[in-house]
Amino acid sequence: xxxxxxxALLLVTVAIALTLxxxxxxxxxxSFAFQQYTGYxxxxxASPAPMLVAAEGxxxxxxxxxxxxxxxxxxDGLVRLRGALIQSGRDRMLEIEPGSIRAASGPPRVPPPxxxxxxxxxxxxxxxxxxxLGVMNTARGKVHRDCAVRCLSGGVPxxxxxxxxxxxxxxxxxxxxxxxxxxxxxxxxxxxxxxxRVGSQIVLKANPASLRRE
Amino acid sequence: MSVxxxxxxxxxQKKIYDVTIVAGVVLYLxxxxxxxxxxxxxxxxxxxxxxxxxxxxxxxxxxxxxIGPVCRLDPRFLPLLYNRxxxxxxxxxxxxxxxxxxxxxxxxxxxxxxxxSLLSSNQRIDSLTHFPFQQLGFxxxxxxxxxxxxxxxxxxxxxxxxxxxxxxxxxxxxxxLVFAHVCLGALQSELSPxxxxxxxxxxxxxxxxxxxxxxKESAVDRMQLNAAAEGFLDxxxxxxxxxxxxxxxxxxxxxxxxxxxxxxxxxxxxxCRHQNGPLGEGKIVDGCITCPWHGYQYIPETxxxxxxxxxxxxxxxxxxxxxxVWIHPQAHPxxxxxxxxxxx
Numbered sequence: 001x002x003x004x005x006x007x008a009l010l011l012v013t014v015a016i017a018l019t020l021x022x023x024x025x026x027x028x029x030x031s032f033a034f035q036q037y038t039g040y041x042x043x044x045x046a047s048p049a050p051m052l053v054a055a056e057g058x059x060x061x062x063x064x065x066x067x068x069x070x071x072x073x074x075x076d077g078l079v080r081l082r083g084a085l086i087q088s089g090r091d092r093m094l095e096i097e098p099g100s101i102r103a104a105s106g107p108p109r110v111p112p113p114x115x116x117x118x119x120x121x122x123x124x125x126x127x128x129x130x131x132x133l134g135v136m137n138t139a140r141g142k143v144h145r146d147c148a149v150r151c152l153s154g155g156v157p158x159x160x161x162x163x164x165x166x167x168x169x170x171x172x173x174x175x176x177x178x179x180x181x182x183x184x185x186x187x188x189x190x191x192x193x194x195x196x197r198v199g200s201q202i203v204l205k206a207n208p209a210s211l212r213r214e
Numbered sequence: 215m216s217v218x219x220x221x222x223x224x225x226x227q228k229k230i231y232d233v234t235i236v237a238g239v240v241l242y243l244x245x246x247x248x249x250x251x252x253x254x255x256x257x258x259x260x261x262x263x264x265x266x267x268x269x270x271x272x273x274x275x276x277x278x279x280x281i282g283p284v285c286r287l288d289p290r291f292l293p294l295l296y297n298r299x300x301x302x303x304x305x306x307x308x309x310x311x312x313x314x315x316x317x318x319x320x321x322x323x324x325x326x327x328x329x330x331s332l333l334s335s336n337q338r339i340d341s342l343t344h345f346p347f348q349q350l351g352f353x354x355x356x357x358x359x360x361x362x363x364x365x366x367x368x369x370x371x372x373x374x375x376x377x378x379x380x381x382x383x384x385x386x387x388x389x390x391l392v393f394a395h396v397c398l399g400a401l402q403s404e405l406s407p408x409x410x411x412x413x414x415x416x417x418x419x420x421x422x423x424x425x426x427x428x429x430k431e432s433a434v435d436r437m438q439l440n441a442a443a444e445g446f447l448d449x450x451x452x453x454x455x456x457x458x459x460x461x462x463x464x465x466x467x468x469x470x471x472x473x474x475x476x477x478x479x480x481x482x483x484x485x486c487r488h489q490n491g492p493l494g495e496g497k498i499v500d501g502c503i504t505c506p507w508h509g510y511q512y513i514p515e516t517x518x519x520x521x522x523x524x525x526x527x528x529x530x531x532x533x534x535x536x537x538x539v540w541i542h543p544q545a546h547p548x549x550x551x552x553x554x555x556x557x558x
Binding site: 001002005006008010013014016017018019020021022023024025026027028029030031032064065066067135136137138141143144145146147149150151152153154183186187 | 237238241242243246247249250253256258260261262265266269270273290291293294304315319321322323324325326327332333335336337338343346347348376398399402403404405406408409412433485504530
């Protein structure tokens, strides 16, 4: 009898594992080329968030771990760097290989053009750009809240995730906010601000005083 | 049962028990993470591992909590109980792995110490929806650590059985913390109704088994014994007690095991000195009352373990007359020799 009991327990164990793993999701489509660094050449800008404008497009920048990139010393200059690609749809970010960024010669590129889209009142969720774009999956919602707080506290650019009427999730680079966002991460919140297109990146230049919980 | 502490040796039964645990762990993680990676190619490996370890630990905790009442309801399951502490330590190891991976994933590499981050990142204790669920899991892990670290008999004797048992009853507090950890964490993010359904089924199973076991024991506690001369109480027909087995009765608040063996009857406290195991559910083996949980033995007439072992339990006077067993409710100090009643 004991042998049958143990065998049945093992079968139930596998059945529960299969049931639970099947029930997971859905997962966002994103990727992170962990420690697969490749070379990039372009101009770095510190505003509206640390980014590299290269021939391949616009890339937000971070450092390894839960730290944002500090590119102030490079001005709006040309650089060569090596980075691991983090990507979700058309949104891209590079995790810079430590010590790999070098000043390069050549005519600097002009800052990415800024197109004003308009003033908006939006409801969505504040997430950290690095995890959301692919370092972790899933990287939004309550389970990821603490990690997002840590990343944003370390300087990773915040993202505002907004669904349109059709249910499509849009990723907005959130600027103009201070550390106050840390108490509002991964919760449904309302924000007002100016929506802009900076290069290929949609940016919400938010009014901090408008931040409210839904 | 020992007067000194030695390195643990694995006999055949322990080896089978432990190999079964390892097989279960490997099967579960392979099924969860392996099939999960195929079904959800966008999920990161760390996420699947953390979820696999967490759900496995929860399943093992349910099995551990079910073993006790299942064995009270049907002694044929007792082999599951003998090495339950191995399952407990294995569950703690899986839980610790889940905790460490989560700490590294969610809290390390930032601008503060990971443990500081764990305790301070989410301060929404004013909201049930946004409550800091990771801290609940952390406190449960501390309880599991204390239980695993004190699982050796050295701590049982050092702390005393009462303190040790109280400490290990903390598993129910840990279960409540883990339950809240899952309800306020994963269930807030997952859309499928399967996880809450399985969690509810687990809680219902554990609660039902404990209630059934408690009902079985309370039937013994409620049984009224008829008084007779000289303060002896009628404990039932002698024929109702099988040879080398016991009948358990309750005297006041104490359970007493009345054993029948070799044409004699002796009564001792039902509570084993080792882990408060139910002696009355054991048998007489090699002339000694043998606890069904871990094999601690006591001589029926004295309630003392055979030399050189030091354990002793209380003894009671018995009589047999007109086919019935009578017991005096006054307990004698542990180890006191009481002449057994002879069955005519």
